[in-house]
Amino acid sequence: MITITINEKKITLEKPVTILEAARSAGIHIPTLCHEDILEPYGGCRLCLVEVEKVPRLLSACTQYITEGMVVRTETERVIEARRAILEFLLINHPLDCSFCDKAGECDLQDLAMKYGPATGRFAEGKRKHPESYDDPLIVRNMERCVLCSKCVRMCEDVQGASALCITNRGSKSYVEPFSGGRYNCEYCGNCLTVCPVGAIMSGLHRHDYRSWLIEREVETVCSYCGVGCSLLLQIRGNSLIRTVPKIGRGLNRGLLCSKGRFGYDYISNSERLDTPLIRRNGELQPAAWSEAITHIARRLKEIKENHGSDAIAGIVSGRCTNEDAYVFQKFFRGAIGTNNIDSVASLAYGPAQRFFERIFGQGVTANDIHGISNSDGIFVIGGDPTGINPVLGLQVRSACKKGAPVVVMGYAEGLKRFSKHAFITNSTTETVLLASLVSEIKKKKSLPGERPVFEEIISGLQPVPLKDASEMSGFGLNDLVDTVDTLSNMINPSIIVGRDIVQTSTGHMSLLFLAALAYLLNGRIYLLSELPNEQGLLDMGCQPDMLPSGRPLTIETFRTRCEETLGIAIPSTPGLNYVEMIEAAHAGRIKALYVMGEDTVQGLPDRNYVSDALRNVEFLVVQDMFLTETAQYADVVLPSLSWAEKEGSYTNLERRVQLTKKAVEGEGIEEWKIISEMSKILGLDMGYRSVTDIFTEIVRISHIYREITYNDITSGRCMWPYKGGPLRHDVHIEGIELPDIVSVMKNADESGVQVRREAHLFHSQNASRYSPALQSISPEPYVKMSETLAGRLSLRDGEHVKVVTEAGSITLSVHRDPCLPENVVLIPPFEKGGIFEITKWKVNPVTKAPALDGNRVIIET
């Protein structure tokens, strides 16, 4: 206990904190400019000077720690004088152009000057000049306004870990500049903008087109881009979204965002958005009225059901749909159409991975608090770059690393290059072999804990793969592998972060088993990266061909009948087709009608030609989307969707945290759930919902995991697994897991040639980012990343164009050389034009039924 006096008020604190914190805890305000709670103290601006008894100098409250008996005064004449002096200094070189500065009205300097500053300036010596920089497409720099608090630099360096900014020059000639010069070429998280107290670094998206005081409403919601679910604030005037901003300290992201959340919101005001339903007439999509479109769909579905049976109809849901929409969609298919042919993007990787881990460790095993990552003493990343796919989760990895936790990466992770102790960029087979080898070596060092005897039997039965063999096959140095084994074995509470690339290969099911073994041996917490905001919700809502809401298998009769009774519908007892099976069935002509809600199927699966053929083959294709996507272009009816800012609902993130998305503006269109219930009514099932709350109430009633949750609980942001303590399912069924024959995998592996793998790109998500001019402006050109050696052999320079050819097709891309890549792997992101899916052939993992992207050998033609 430490007792101090501030402004004659006695304050007792438990541990030594700064004078600033102590004052705040007592409700005493001390002005600051360079202080930010999430950054380390800096002490540069000197605004927070206070008087401390027996100390001749004024002390900066933000850096000075309290000591027993300290007597502090924050409002003496001397302090006020000092503050005024500092503010005068801050203003002498400041352009005082508040009249056209976007920060006006929410500028710390403006507020401070108003409150404490001198009425007039006495500076008459000519101000420093520094032209505003518009070199960057998104970030505007005006260094005349900069107060050199260095918050942006510290944010970028210490929190974001991007180290993209620096203060250049010295003294009053100092200014902030990205290392890359005019353009930022950084991660565009915008977190530097968030902390800039003045109008020195600003978003270029809404430059000079709003005044902060004209913002009429603010709506706090969660981001629509990825499975992290960061909180953000939508600021609205009239019916337009002016901008999205984070709020320091709020949400699980605590005010941090990534490029997508910060700048990607502009897709909602993209002029290409659909505003009216389209019906194909005489081969062309033509505008139609809503009522006409809905009855048309209902009628056609009915016909097809009558002619070909319910199982000739299938539905696919996107990961951007809310829980409510997804729930209604599957209920429609099961209850009104009468089929279990319902699946979602989650089955492409996230679902199979989660299903596998839950089968072994029980439901909820991947429901771990993101913040746990930065507290773990080691990190193993596989199958995707967390800093690209789920950037705010990725920050936790960097933070752990800064605290000294070793990071081991398998697969390609651009954003962890400077943070990983070991990184193995594998092709898909070597990935499985390396994992097998790590498991067999770590098994020797760590004893099995005995918690799960059945699984331990499996682990014991795994074929040993000596490191030497793995090293020979993969080309990774034996010493590196030995050290990796040591590093991993020494971890006590590691985090294991799993991305989709590990699932989407033909040996993906084996990799999952080895990974489960590794997690078990290391006592690791598993995190599944999720590229879309509601993949987890889709699984929970029962958008799976063999699972009912809350992950209960449909084939277990008690579950099914309970569901049927509660909902008053009949549910077919045979599981339906999953996503890739639907496409295969469509290709073979067995699916006659396909309803795709929000998903751009052609862009999300390997082999664009195969998928397009399949869609063309479908007799009746309905696509509901915000844009006329490639998939929508094949549709017979297209329905415009509302964007996430135009409707209400809930998302369940990758930690299984349930969060609310709120309506901020009115959109042109009708909520998905309303459209579906409308059709359902026509088909004879009246769902009777009046609002999303009705739907959620039903979800809560039917789902044992969401039991008793209310929208109120969700609003708090702490709606975390296992929610209201609902029982976890312990009936883990391990039987039937096949022991992988890794030896023959190694024997049969064909390691020749160069294989292409997917790079999950920081600025390009699966679809919404394609319609965000802001995100598109950062790195618009599709590319192929290749090793220095390969590029060298072909005499290719950065930026040169090449033709990348596989059996499945060819695309022209610009070359990015990457010294970290091995010679036998090239990387291509899923760009809309020139993306990896154009040159990968149709292939499915036989066990997980996830698409497999491996085995595509490329030839580079110059």
Next chain:
Amino acid sequence: MERVLLRNTESPHSADIHEYIKGGGYISLHKAFEMKPFDVIDEVRRSGLRGRGGAGFPTGMKWSFAVADPQTPKYLICNADEGEPGTFKDRGILEKNPHLLIEGMVISAYAIEAAWGYIYLRGEYPRAKDVLLSAIKQAYEKNYLGDNILGKGVGFHLHVHCGAGAYICGEETALIESLEGKRGQPRIKPPFPVNEGFSLKPTIINNVETLANIPCIIEIGGDAYSKIGSPECPGPKLYSVSGHVKRPGVYELPMGVTLREIIYTHCGGILGDKKLKAVIPGGISTPVLTPDKIDCPMDFRNLPRVGSLLGSGAVIAFDETVDMVNVCLRITKFFEHESCGKCTPCREGVGWMRAIIERICGGAGRNGDLDHLMEVSSNILGKTFCPLGDSAATVVQSYLGNFRHEFEEKIKNR
């Protein structure tokens, strides 16, 4: 007094290890290695040695702080940044007597149990760099540096790191930042480098001259050393004298000689026998004195009594013809240029002072400028993050205080 720091430096080969050993060099090292590290520190404490980098902090005390910190490894850094105009005393040691410094550093490292040392060398000392590098090489060859020095199982390695020309990097925490590859800006203190210095480990930073005093202390013993010069801050001291004196240069004299003795006895008086108008006693960051103060003994205790500081002991003399407003301008320009920019008052205020003085010099002074200047300097004073900004303000005030009439004249006769 027999010279200690500049012993034998007339010899053209004084930087050579053989010459150094011939003159009794590295004997103290042998002697220190026979002592316990703690006793070495005790000897230094009893010597009364105070840091020669400017602040005059008792060296023995600083060392015992670092030793009291249980963290390892510990680091020893020699501050050879010598960036203050008028100061060139360390250069004498670096170029002419590098082994004295190396010997001092090995003894110090032994005392504080540091296995790694760095010499942070002023970037504009290319000659010193060459000399140091070959001296270090020789020391390794003779096993005065290495993993097993003199076969005693003591290891110490020494690296030279060249600065890039920032005065602020002479400030110890900015120096550490710079050594770590970061932008040279001072860190928050506490924690002090003795607890969280280089790589956040306990680190001792001492000035070149401070470290060069160590062999002598070990050689003659702390008690004997404490009898040299001023009683409260004893020892030999290097004074670098420049400006309008007949024989400028580096002088080794005991602590506490008077300015008068330095200027008139050792440096032969004012050039052309003109009148002395002003003198800076300790480098440009110390307040200027008028001739009536030159009987003040040059040490850490007495100079503050007449309104200045010993600083680095860099004496700059100005004869009667010098325009003191111009001197003040030149010095303020230096501080403006060297302000690191971290804190508001120094970054913005010093430039403001410079602008006013420059205007006055350029014949555009206005009535009220001087009060204004005084106010700006008071607004800086006591509010800066590190001493650099404060010095700039005090120094300007000393020129305004002592030579206000010259400023006034400029404004009147514009």
